[in-house]
Every structure is written in structure tokens, then in C-alpha cells.
Amino acid sequence: METEKKIIGRCPLCGGNVVKTCKGYRCEHNLGDHPSCALNINGIIGNRKMKDAEITELLEKRHILLDGFATKEGRMFPTVLELADDGSINMQPVIGKCPHCGGDILVGSRAFNCSNYASQTAPCSFAIWRNIGGHQLTLDEAKTLCENGITGNELEMYRDDGSIYRKRLGVSPDKLQIIKV
Ligand SMILES: [Zn+2]
Ligand SMILES: [Zn+2]
Structure with a gap:
């Protein structure tokens, strides 16, 4: 048996x-x-x-x-x-390179943060919140944002009244924040 x-x-x-x-x-x-x-x-x-x-x-x-x-x-x-x-x-807490300064992007509990956040010479405030509009970013989505500057697909997000909207996420032109596009 x-x-x-x-x-x-x-x-x-x-x-x-x-x-x-x-x-x-x-x-x-x-x-x-x-x-x-x-x-x-x-x-x-x-x-x-x-x-x-x-x-x-x-x-x-x-x-x-x-x-x-x-x-x-x-x-x-x-x-x-x-x-x-x-x-x-x-x-492996490093998920990619910072689009703004080229530093390492690290997994944090609330955001993916740039390793140069507390740099004395060239501090960098680039971060990707892990929760955007009620959408919990996946590792692949965060990696794609770092590599390509935009997510491949539209993501489902939610307004205050519960209504659903769908947007792609991208890196802002100044490469300091994530915007809905
Ligand atoms: Zn085996
Ligand atoms: Zn940076």
C-alpha cells in the first residue's frame, strides 16, 4: 500500500x-x-x-x-x-533599483523604500506605498514599477464610498513618487 x-x-x-x-x-x-x-x-x-x-x-x-x-x-x-x-x-529585501537615484529599493512594512532615504550627502525620498487605493501591491508590481516606471496592467482600486476604479501606477516625471495614470 x-x-x-x-x-x-x-x-x-x-x-x-x-x-x-x-x-x-x-x-x-x-x-x-x-x-x-x-x-x-x-x-x-x-x-x-x-x-x-x-x-x-x-x-x-x-x-x-x-x-x-x-x-x-x-x-x-x-x-x-x-x-x-x-x-x-x-x-532578499532588495527588490530593484531606485528610479530617482539608483539606490536599492528595500521592502518595508508600509512601503518599498530607497536605501538612500537617510543618506547624509544625497537623501532620496522615493517610496512605493504597499497599499495604494486599497490595492495591496504585489512583489511583481513593485518590481515592474522600479524597472519599467509603470505597471503592466490596470489595478483595481477603491474610493471612499466603495466605488471601484482601475488605473495603472507609474513613476512621476520627477521620479519621486508613484502616480495613478
Ligand atoms: Zn528535488
Ligand atoms: Zn533613491
């Missing part, structure tokens, strides 16, 4: 099934004495318990933006988890 296992997704390294274990998530080809795959993802990353659906997205897209990580001191922070080619999981 086949042993029952909970399949979470497909391994991006070898194409095998990734199954839920007592400690986290493991590729079915990373079992036994001579495993042919190295994928083994801890169920707790950065003092944060991972959800099955988050691991599924990480396996599919190789990166996922998440809130709720915590330092040893208990300070909460968001970051992007990246699944590297060797199967390791890295925190």
Missing part, C-alpha cells in the same frame, strides 16, 4: 514532489541514504511559521514577499524569501 503524503508543490530543482514533514518541507528525492536532491525547507524561517500555501507559492515563483518575520529581539520585519538554485532559502 502506498504511504499517504501531503504534496505541497513541485521541486524546482528536480521536478519531484515536495511533501510536508514534521520539520517542514522536503523533496521526495531528498530521502534515504543517497538522496539525488537537496531541497529541504525548514517549517520555521526567521522565527516565523510558514504556511503550506506560502511554500507552494515559493516553489512556483522562486520568491515570495511576506510580513511577520522577527529578530531575536522580537522586532518584526517583512522580507522577500528567495529559493536559490542549490535549494537554499535566502532573505
Whole structure:
């Protein structure tokens, strides 16, 4: 009889099934004495318990933006988890380059901020709010804004009275803020 296992997704390294274990998530080809795959993802990353659906997205897209990580001191922070080619999981808070000054754009809890925000010589105030008009920006949308200066699709946003409108988001001509276009 086949042993029952909970399949979470497909391994991006070898194409095998990734199954839920007592400690986290493991590729079915990373079992036994001579495993042919190295994928083994801890169920707790950065003092944060991972959800099955988050691991599924990480396996599919190789990166996922998440809130709720915590330092040893208990300070909460968001970051992007990246699944590297060797199967390791890295925190990668840099999502792109600042359209205004070329600095790094970092994930923050309320906005994607420029790393030169507090620079002594050339401070930069460029930021992309993570919530614009009730729309929660995805990682891909924020990356596209940094790279192309405009989102690919119109995004659904909401007025105070609840009515829906759809706009693309773009970088303003002075490259200091995000505008609806
Ligand atoms: Zn594998
Ligand atoms: Zn900047």
C-alpha cells in the first residue's frame, strides 16, 4: 500500500514532489541514504511559521514577499524569501533599483523604500506605498514599477464610498513618487 503524503508543490530543482514533514518541507528525492536532491525547507524561517500555501507559492515563483518575520529581539520585519538554485532559502529585501537615484529599493512594512532615504550627502525620498487605493501591491508590481516606471496592467482600486476604479501606477516625471495614470 502506498504511504499517504501531503504534496505541497513541485521541486524546482528536480521536478519531484515536495511533501510536508514534521520539520517542514522536503523533496521526495531528498530521502534515504543517497538522496539525488537537496531541497529541504525548514517549517520555521526567521522565527516565523510558514504556511503550506506560502511554500507552494515559493516553489512556483522562486520568491515570495511576506510580513511577520522577527529578530531575536522580537522586532518584526517583512522580507522577500528567495529559493536559490542549490535549494537554499535566502532573505532578499532588495527588490530593484531606485528610479530617482539608483539606490536599492528595500521592502518595508508600509512601503518599498530607497536605501538612500537617510543618506547624509544625497537623501532620496522615493517610496512605493504597499497599499495604494486599497490595492495591496504585489512583489511583481513593485518590481515592474522600479524597472519599467509603470505597471503592466490596470489595478483595481477603491474610493471612499466603495466605488471601484482601475488605473495603472507609474513613476512621476520627477521620479519621486508613484502616480495613478
Ligand atoms: Zn528535488
Ligand atoms: Zn533613491
